[in-house]
Amino acid sequence: MGTKRQFRIWRGDENGGDLQDYTVEVNEGEVVLDIIHRLQATDAPDLACRWNCKAGKCGSCSMEINGMPRLGCMTRMSTFDENATVTVTPLRTFPIIRDLVTDVSFNYEKALETPAFDPPEDLAPGEYRMQQVDVERSQEFRKCIECFLCQNTCHVIRDHEENKHAFAGPRYFIRAAELDMHPLDSRTDRKEYAQAEQGLGFCNITKCCTEVCPEHIKITDNGIIPMKERVVDRKYDPLVWLGSKILRR
Numbered sequence: 001m002g003t004k005r006q007f008r009i010w011r012g013d014e015n016g017g018d019l020q021d022y023t024v025e026v027n028e029g030e031v032v033l034d035i036i037h038r039l040q041a042t043d044a045p046d047l048a049c050r051w052n053c054k055a056g057k058c059g060s061c062s063m064e065i066n067g068m069p070r071l072g073c074m075t076r077m078s079t080f081d082e083n084a085t086v087t088v089t090p091l092r093t094f095p096i097i098r099d100l101v102t103d104v105s106f107n108y109e110k111a112l113e114t115p116a117f118d119p120p121e122d123l124a125p126g127e128y129r130m131q132q133v134d135v136e137r138s139q140e141f142r143k144c145i146e147c148f149l150c151q152n153t154c155h156v157i158r159d160h161e162e163n164k165h166a167f168a169g170p171r172y173f174i175r176a177a178e179l180d181m182h183p184l185d186s187r188t189d190r191k192e193y194a195q196a197e198q199g200l201g202f203c204n205i206t207k208c209c210t211e212v213c214p215e216h217i218k219i220t221d222n223g224i225i226p227m228k229e230r231v232v233d234r235k236y237d238p239l240v241w242l243g244s245k246i247l248r249r
């Protein structure tokens with residue numbers, strides 16, 4: 001037999017909504033998504049929530065729990081004080097569809113804008129050869145489950161709708177870094193692209209994105225900072241600058 005716990009869940013749609021109180025049974029070992037499912041089976045059958053794998057791998061169940069961006073299926077109820085109310089709200093950075101479901105298409109638009117892997121023209125698939133060390137360098141970024149918690153938490157767009165058109169966000173900075181580290185992606189200058197088109201300059205390295213990443217990808221240290229350093233190297237290194245001027249003539 002479980003214990004009764006207090007929940008506050010945001011209910012509403014694009015026209016508005018508010019927090020509603022629920023008392024729900026919680027059993028040992030349960031996660032927040034279990035509680036949402038119990039509510040759907042009892043007091044709130046129309047409560048909308050996106051989820052799929054319940055194993056921290058599909059990236060669907062992103063929500064804010066007590067104000068922190070987290071995966072509902074990976075947040076154990078034992079994390080919270082038994083007597084405290086647990087508040088669950090939708091991701092703040094994206095438009096509300098209903099209850100805990102937001103419209104994350106901003107991220108898909110940014111993905112579409114990112115130039116795809118661009119290998120040399122004379123290499124056919126199957127002829128790609130690269131060293132193990134190069135495979136390993138970008139492997140970390142490929143763990144991304146596209147939960148968009150990093151996108152949701154970054155202050156550049158979290159409270160600034162007006163920045164969205166010019167800022168791709170941390171998930172796409174690591175995509176750029178991954179391709180930049182790929183020895184066969186030789187025809188697109190990812191550093192220039194990140195600076196000129198993805199809004200890398202807006203990032204002031206607050207590292208909030210890294211803190212919320214459920215895959216523990218070191219977004220800032222291993223992705224963003226190396227991309228920034230190399231952009232800075234090129235822009236402000238007088239020899240590189242002079243070389244580029246002479247070559248351009």
Ligand code: SF4
Pocket residue numbers: 143144145146147148149150151170171174209212213214215216217219
């Ligand atoms: Fe989620 Fe991490 Fe990928 Fe961002 S980088 S979308 S936080 S898995």
Ligand code: F3S
Pocket residue numbers: 153154155156169170202203204205206207208209210220224
């Ligand atoms: Fe945003 Fe991460 Fe940079 S939170 S400001 S992209 S370090």
Ligand code: FES
Pocket residue numbers: 051052053054055056057058059060061062071072073074
């Ligand atoms: Fe797939 Fe939570 S349901 S990550």
